[in-house]
Amino acid sequence: MRILLIGDIFGEYGRKAIENNLPKLIQEHGINFVVANGENIAHGKGITFKYYQWLLEQHVNVVTLGNHSFSNRTIVEHMDEAKNLIRPLNYGLGTPGKGYVTINYNGKKITVFQVMGRTFDNNSLDCPFRAAEKVLNEVKSDLYICDFHGEATSEKIAFGLYFDGKIDIIVGTHTHVQTNDARVLRNGTMYMTDLGMTGPLEGVIGVEPEDIFHRLLTGMPVKHTPMTKGKIQFCGLLVEINETTHKVTKYDIINIVE
């Protein structure tokens, strides 16, 4: 089967990148299952229920979030209703929503979950390693896919190596910059440190450069205007997995600029 993982979809340009590329990719590559990070889909910060539903209409199967899970607070009341929307598992007890979802596909159970890193930020989170271990022990599944949302490349690589052979696909999100390190690890896990961003190419990780220049040069707080000029990029990873052996047979980094 062919699985497409899509990096952080950012604002209007991110949605355009999905419209322009996703149907074509699904058709050309015979993609069976799509996981997309939607933490920036609503004006660069957070997600609305309407955009979650829109992603399902674009044939996305599971939507993951991140540190911006609740940046658009309207989503809080829809977290239970949005069956295929997940936020990091390792948020503290009492956080709305869930950290994993199991989907039946072609007689197989696919469990998609998300954890968030703690290096540089997010000190109030539970341990992502122990949170992942708990899901692997408690949720029996044929395939496991994990979105590791985090800033530090080292933490993501350590997570990949620690769960090599236990999680079928581990891909990073959050930095909005695609890494060139996709590889199959020694025990069979498909690993990539960051999928990159699906959205405006010419901003500062999605934002109008002028806003960021002002903050960096003066230290003043600024509002982050999503960039809606220039080139648009679509970033992700396409993975082909043998349905019987669960071995990765092929993979391609997707980086489309238009």
Ligand SMILES: [Fe+2]
């Ligand atoms: Fe993030």
Ligand SMILES: [Fe+2]
């Ligand atoms: Fe993001």
